[in-house]
Amino acid sequence: MKFNFRTSILLVLLFSFNSCESIPFFRDSFTSKITEFGSVPQIEGAKSKRDRYEFSGREIIISSDHPLASQAGMEVWKQGGNVVDVFSAASFAISVLRPHSTSLFGGGFAVVYLPSKGKWAYDFRERSPKKGTASFYVNEDGSVIPDKTLKGPYSAGVPGTVQGILQIQKQHGKLPLNAIIAPALRYARNGYSVYGDLATAISKTWPQMNPAMQKVFGIDNRAIREGELLIQEDLAKTLERIIENPENEFLDGETVRLVSGYYSEFQDFITTEDFKTYQVKTSDPLVSSVWGHTIFTMPPPSSGVHLVTMMNLYSEMQKRNTFPKGDVGEIIRITEAMRVSYRDRAELGGDPLFTTVPVTKLLSQTYAKEETNEIEKKVVSGSWPAVKEEEKKPESYNTTHISILDKDGNAVSTTQSVNGIFGGAEMVPGTGLVLNNTMDDFAVAPGVPNLYGLVGSKANAIEPGKTPLSSMSPSILLDAFGKTKMVIGAPGGSQIPTSIFNTLYRYLIQKQDLYESVSYPRIHHQFRPDRIFLDPEIKESYPQSDLPFYQVQYIRHRAKVFAVTREGDRLIGVSDPKGEGVPLGF
Numbered sequence: 001m002k003f004n005f006r007t008s009i010l011l012v013l014l015f016s017f018n019s020c021e022s023i024p025f026f027r028d029s030f031t032s033k034i035t036e037f038g039s040v041p042q043i044e045g046a047k048s049k050r051d052r053y054e055f056s057g058r059e060i061i062i063s064s065d066h067p068l069a070s071q072a073g074m075e076v077w078k079q080g081g082n083v084v085d086v087f088s089a090a091s092f093a094i095s096v097l098r099p100h101s102t103s104l105f106g107g108g109f110a111v112v113y114l115p116s117k118g119k120w121a122y123d124f125r126e127r128s129p130k131k132g133t134a135s136f137y138v139n140e141d142g143s144v145i146p147d148k149t150l151k152g153p154y155s156a157g158v159p160g161t162v163q164g165i166l167q168i169q170k171q172h173g174k175l176p177l178n179a180i181i182a183p184a185l186r187y188a189r190n191g192y193s194v195y196g197d198l199a200t201a202i203s204k205t206w207p208q209m210n211p212a213m214q215k216v217f218g219i220d221n222r223a224i225r226e227g228e229l230l231i232q233e234d235l236a237k238t239l240e241r242i243i244e245n246p247e248n249e250f251l252d253g254e255t256v257r258l259v260s261g262y263y264s265e266f267q268d269f270i271t272t273e274d275f276k277t278y279q280v281k282t283s284d285p286l287v288s289s290v291w292g293h294t295i296f297t298m299p300p301p302s303s304g305v306h307l308v309t310m311m312n313l314y315s316e317m318q319k320r321n322t323f324p325k326g327d328v329g330e331i332i333r334i335t336e337a338m339r340v341s342y343r344d345r346a347e348l349g350g351d352p353l354f355t356t357v358p359v360t361k362l363l364s365q366t367y368a369k370e371e372t373n374e375i376e377k378k379v380v381s382g383s384w385p386a387v388k389e390e391e392k393k394p395e396s397y398n399t400t401h402i403s404i405l406d407k408d409g410n411a412v413s414t415t416q417s418v419n420g421i422f423g424g425a426e427m428v429p430g431t432g433l434v435l436n437n438t439m440d441d442f443a444v445a446p447g448v449p450n451l452y453g454l455v456g457s458k459a460n461a462i463e464p465g466k467t468p469l470s471s472m473s474p475s476i477l478l479d480a481f482g483k484t485k486m487v488i489g490a491p492g493g494s495q496i497p498t499s500i501f502n503t504l505y506r507y508l509i510q511k512q513d514l515y516e517s518v519s520y521p522r523i524h525h526q527f528r529p530d531r532i533f534l535d536p537e538i539k540e541s542y543p544q545s546d547l548p549f550y551q552v553q554y555i556r557h558r559a560k561v562f563a564v565t566r567e568g569d570r571l572i573g574v575s576d577p578k579g580e581g582v583p584l585g586f
């Protein structure tokens, strides 16, 4: 009943985010004080911001970044689907509903845990095409060709989203594909009202869009506006072709023919051969014990390993009594844990088929101890290295995450992306597919920062067939009794691992509830630039003068966390209040 009531409210009043009424409460120190802050988006039918972004049920909860994507999941659940059907339906739907965040020409990761069957990590991320080499992106003098990895046809990797969803669905789903894709097809064909975040993305990207893309995202040769109806007819046809020809549409079907036609004008950068040789990679998730829980997370080239190192380092530092007392000590522990983990990411991260990422070492307690010894030296001697003035590029915020958990502990955690806002800002004519710009997730040259200011080494250099390093870290946690406790993940570029860390820290260490844990002001450090980023709400509690050994920047943390937890016999879902999504369920 609650689902129907809530859904109908959401559908009628989708995204009227104007009034700023209720004010949630937050503790304003890392450990104690309570304060109020914030103005909040509101939808009618939700008594408070919290009411809109938190939902509890007993059977199943999905948390995603669009109400209709969550609803697509629930639609197939009601038809007798399982969590994987929910995942597949919501994934197809979200690519229609958040075309600036993800696309069927994108890629992603999924961690699937079905307690009675097993656990899997699926890598369906974009791969460099055969023609994708490091030299393709640099001038003869060795300088990087501006924007070539960022916009246009050469910024795209070979997509994996469709192959990924179809493989997972075929292995574990129950329902037929036409039922799974039906909601996405409806949203594409009948359209939906453009919401603020999408309208902003369309108007910002409009000047760069190719004509095929402007046709879809425009009316009368101008960018479509908030509240107008967005119909994606070519995308609907692509979805229909996937239903009719699931095995081959993305191998050598009509879609691939259209893509190679488009690329015939761009040096055949992506070819039919690239699609034919694309493989979804299936492996065991990375498993580790941390903070009293077992975590299943994505192995490299995801950053799951760095998330776990970060948690281990924090725990090791907590055991030492050499750190300053109170909140300053806590900020040092968190910052230094992040700094080391992002250093590891920059120096070692890359596709494990091309480089050795020493996962066992990075997850070991010995490593946490050794690194903590080094941090401790700085803290005890007070001789912090001089803070360097380094630029931080403005980030683009997109990508999307879906968390799903049912009463039997079955869980899916998936992050999917086109990388930057509207990826490569081009559409393959006749397909409705927005190109990703995931080639920018490679280190185009050692030490040259990408869209997220992240640097990389040779381990993440561009090579044909290689998968770029990713911050996406979809994860599932089990409690001490082995029961599924939490499903979590986030979009947010470089801030993905730290936003998950912040939320787990709030929830598991500070024992705050899930909504507070997701909403709480965050701390972020990513090794380069050498600076802590603190949400502005905690500026007064943590002035730069209290942290003289750091360079502090107060800036809104933009990553959006989507999480579901089990508490007793209840499931609680939260969609990040910064976003447009809702959790739904029964």
Ligand code: DON
Residues within 6 Å of the ligand: 396, 397, 398, 399, 417, 418, 419, 420, 438, 441, 469, 470, 471, 472, 490, 491, 492, 493, 494, 496
């Ligand atoms: O895989 C990555 O690390 C990036 N492509 C993720 C991009 C992202 O999350 C964009 N931001 N919100």
